[in-house]
Amino acid sequence: MNDIAGLMERRRRLLGPNVPTFYETPVEIVRGEGVWLWDADGHRYLDCYNNVPHVGHCHPHVVEAIAKQAATLNTHTRYLHQGILDYGERLTALFGHDLDTLAMVCTGSEANDVALRMGQAVTGKTGMIATDNTYHGNTALVSQLSTRRPPIGGYPPNVRRVPAPDSLRPVGGGQEVQAQAFAQNVARAIDELEAEGHGFASLTICPFFANEGFPVLEPGFLDPTVEVVRRAGGIVIADEVQPGFGRIGSHFWGHERLGFAPDVVTLGKPMGNGHPVGAVVARPEVMAAFRQAFGYFNTFGGNPVSCAAANAVLDVIETERLVENAHDTGQYALARLGELSHPMIAEVRGAGLFFGVEFVTDAQLTPATEFVETVVEAMKARGILLNKIGRAGNTLKIRPPMPFSREHADLLVDTLAEVLETLPA
Incomplete structure (x- = not known):
């Protein structure tokens, strides 16, 4: 036993x-x-x-791709290698909304950490908003959004958490008003952040609201909220770690299903079928602001073996x-x-x-x-x-x-x- x-x-x-x-x-x-x-x-x-x-666990095509590349070369992106470029072109071709640049990392947590800093770089502000029943990772910055355990010393003053949408107990008291009520709560949080001097940088959401219990939401649900964010000058971050890569069946990405255009998309776990790889996909002006503001480098992000694994996953999604x-x-x-x-x-x-x-x-x-x-x-x-x-x-x-x-x-x-x-x- x-x-x-x-x-x-x-x-x-x-x-x-x-x-x-x-x-x-x-x-x-x-x-x-x-x-x-x-x-x-x-x-x-x-x-x-x-x-x-x-x-699928231990898919032979992904295993073979990892083993073959590991037996050939594995290094970082301060050397040139075509693997990250080939994969980047293939991945970004799956997006619309000018989401055509990427930064590769190792985990979804790292991806969301980078995305939050993108919001800071674009706006010059630090205010962050998420729902009050979410999880986006475990770095020091990203964990400030999480509701699993409050940060030591409590939630920082530049973070606001708004009531999450719900199927049976809708925000605002009814399904017919929930979209507008959610947007109003985001607007209220933005006003508070601006009034307190933090300013508003980003709203981070999972477009399937997975940890919130994946409530039933119609396409267009986030339209009023996205309008509020755009009017305030912030960015919308879509965490696709759970709904992405075709899981929801009707679309390849969760934000496509809800019908909104994010400024940044974060990817993680499913991307390499168990091999640790993640990515941040962003509009070019957002990526440029981030690269200018932060001297970001990730030793393992985008290494040849990770790119081979991620590319093989796309092969299997397509062929099967x-x-x-x-x-x-x-x-x-x-x-x-x-x-x-x-x-x-x-x-x-x-x-x-x-x-x-x-x-x-x-x-x-x-x-x-x-x-x-x-x-x-x-x-x-x-x-x-x-x-x-x-x-x-x-x-x-x-x-x-x-x-x-x-x-x-x-x-x-x-x-x-x-x-x-x-x-x-």
């Missing part, structure tokens, strides 16, 4: 306390392939959670038609989830291969947080890995690798139905 207790003790001793793990009894994963993971005892799990292996698969399988999975019957189900929602179910305990929409935790554990015991999300953690978060098929969706939903039948309402 796998010694979980022994591994946890070694982690505490070597890594320190409070290093997070999933599940009451953590899983030691030793192998992955496609949408499947295996633990040290040989148990197989359907991975319905991880967006890092975007085109994974965006189309996300659309088809996502619609099928949502339809099947909609057939579930349980008195605590409040809403089934999502897009492409990013979907879930919100549970409440009563007509007042009290979040069923403990119930969802029980569901997550029960699914794991039956070989299905997923997790929870949202302000109260009462929404199942299902975000599998992109090769996820209808067959896998059937296994997921059938198992969930069995679990719900065993749990009292």
Whole structure:
């Protein structure tokens, strides 16, 4: 038997306390392939959670590209190499709105850190706005936006967090007014930042509002907000780490689905299928301002191996038609989830291969947080890995690798139905 207790003790001793793990009894994963993971005892799990292996765990084309380039050359961008230019041309061709320059980094956190500094460089101001239930990374600058744990000493005075949109509890009290109410809250935050002397530099949002619980929002939802930001002279940063690279099925990028034009887009985890690579894509005038204001260099950002990995991911997305698969399988999975019957189900929602179910305990929409935790554990015991999300953690978060098929969706939903039948309402 796998010694979980022994591994946890070694982690505490070597890594320190409070290093997070999933599940009451953590899983030691030793192998992955496609949408499947295996633990040290040989148990197989359907991975319905991880967006890092975007085109599937250990995809052979990506593995081969990494190995071939690592055996040839790996250095940094103070030497010339064509890999970053070839990839940059290919990636930026997937964007509109004059988003045609990029800075490559290693993580989404680094990407968002650079993006926030771009806002400062463009405006000469330091005020930053995000939602009040978000996560954009863990650098010292980016973590000031996060709601997971307040920074030491509290949130700095140049940061404002506005109420996040919500499907069941909309900002402003109704879906018909939520877009305008969200924009008004952003406008109010901008006025406060200007009045206090910080000024307004940037609004950072995930265009799928993933950590906020991926509420149902119609195209155009952010139009009033973008108008407010433009009028104030700030920039809009779209964090595409979770919805990007075709995950939402209908579009390659989340901002395309909502129908707005960001000034900066940040990319991370899925970009290299597990290899640490990220990027910031920006309008040329934004990039020029940043390069002028900051002497930025990243030793590993844009190295030849990372570029080979990222380029191979685009190969697989195209050749295996994974965006189309996300659309088809996502619609099928949502339809099947909609057939579930349980008195605590409040809403089934999502897009492409990013979907879930919100549970409440009563007509007042009290979040069923403990119930969802029980569901997550029960699914794991039956070989299905997923997790929870949202302000109260009462929404199942299902975000599998992109090769996820209808067959896998059937296994997921059938198992969930069995679990719900065993749990009292």
